[in-house]
Amino acid sequence: GCFLLWLLPSILRAQASPETRPSSPLCQQSPTKVSCKGVGLRKFPKELGQGIKYLELSNNFIQNLSGSNMPGFGQLEYLDVCFNQLEAVSATTLAQLPRLRSLLLGSNHLDRNYLANGEAFHLLRNIEVLDLSVNNLESHMASWYISNLTSLRVLDLSRNMMTKLLAGTFRNSPWLRQLDLSNNYIMEIQEGAFEPLEDLEVLNLALNSLLCISGFSLTQLRVLNLSHNALELFSSQEGAEPYLLRVLDLSHNRLLSFPELPRAHDLTHLNLSNNLIASLLPGSPYPRDFVLLYKEMQRFNRTVHPVAALTQVADLDLSNNRLELFPFSFFHSLGS
Template sequence: MVHQVGGWACTAAAVGGQALRVLVSWHAAEVLLPQGSPSSVLTGRSVRETEHCKQKWKLLLQPHSRAMKLYILLFLAVVNKGISTYRPSEESPCEMVNMEAICHSKDLHHIPPELHPDVNKIDFSGNQIQNIPLKPLSFYTSLQHLDFNSNQISFIEQGVFAHMTSLVEINLAHNRLDRFIQHRTRGVGLLPNVATLDLSHNSLYNGMTEYFTHEAPSLQYLSLAENSITLISRRTFQGSPALVEVDLHSNIIMEIEEGAFEALLNLSKLNLSMNSITCIADFSLRQLQILDLSRNSIESFHTTESEEEFNLTWLDLSENKLMYFPTFPQVNKLVFLNLSKNLIQLSAESPRDGCKFDTPDLIQTCQISL
């Protein structure tokens, strides 16, 4: 095939061991130069014009010709059309720094498609993005960190993250994910290797957590802080068994179903502060190391009877309505206990009688407001 460009014609080439054939047009002359052929087929106004055309073409084909180098680059670009290449756009709203796209506060309403295909971090925070569709985000398969903090997101297409195996962190804080249920979807789908997920400040309520964590086998840190959750059920964390830290502070939690956290064998830190919890009965989370229950309305705290060792080392029960000392496991690792701003009435010997633990120095760490 010949594509006319000025007086010269673009070449058509075959790849994969086939002969390179060059077809050149100069005015009305046509030169066919099959590789390895001893002769050429010439047609045109005159042999002289044709020879002139051939000489020009031979100059172009000289090994050190700059034009030849440019031609080769153009040829390779056409041949490799199917290979993903980055063509920077002068109109791109984002700044690229070391494979990180900085798109913060650019008044974006959609995810731009012209970012580098190998980008590993994108900051979309502070924009007006409402939806996360499958394309173009799924094209960025090298993404590791994705920040959508402070947008207007109310819909995420199912499966958008399923093939992003490098993605380890997603920040969706300060959006409108409470409207997600209106789209009647089963959820965002698989999060294959996501370890950190921030869903705080989204007005989420009961049953909505599962839309985002139902298929999150690698999730270790989850923030559900400052939402509108009133109940933690046994289904809430079923799809994310690897959780290590869960932040639920500043919700309206009044009930925690039995066994809601027991399947989370790696859970070591749990923040339930600033909720509406009134009592803790049969506390049995042996795997926990840090537990924050401050600023609730807890009147009693009881631990299940067990001779097994509990790993709890840090417990904050401050600013509750405790009237009596909490009962703790017989074998424990407590080193910090905050009971300040409760209703506990103490006699002269009450602190020592009430703080009987295996850790000798714990008595000195009890912070009690009289």
């Protein structure tokens, strides 16, 4: 009995040794997919088998992605390192992941070493899905990280420390289709910031600090969320090209009037709840107790019907506003 107890520590060490086992006994592994979620890893598991395409390493304690030799990961397409302590990513490591398409790095510390990390990210030219949420990134840091990612389709920058969108942020990401910028502190969108994004379909700017959207020109958007800002004005750009917008959320803002959307013919869902809208009458004057804070808001005094083009709207939410009158002409203009 004593002899077996004496051997027990050696047996346990042999079982746990990466040299004797190709993978952690706590990881779940199939021929092309490995999940090591929440198993207490403190470094990248280089000992995993060949041919892996999907690797989940979330909820661990990994601080860096580095290593001169990472055999077996040349086929990797999906890597999830969310909810770790990641602060350093080496170019040597990323260079060995030529087929990587999805990289999830949310809830880490990528604000540290961002210059070196961003330089390493320049090697990720095939990345299509990138999650950088909850990394304490400021505006210039986020711009640097994505500055050379020419294949991006989906980008999550939510819950960071961004205060403005710089004009050149998305200059090299023309194929972006979905962009999440929610839960930041964005107060300013510089002119031309979205201009390169001609394929953008879904944009989330909820839970920021925007005061005014003037000359909205993203005609190709399908879904736009601007809820929980401080918007007092939302106006679209004048022109002949119709908007493809189907879902628009302007709830929980400070809008004084029904937004004019003369070319939003495809709009089906419009949320205007929890604003300060007092009248739906075309060209109606503002109530005396409202003060126009921006000269540009005077544009709304013209007598264009605010809902003349909203013939496809199926869901309209005007709850929690300051409305006292619903004119018949308003409902007559709605198609459903």
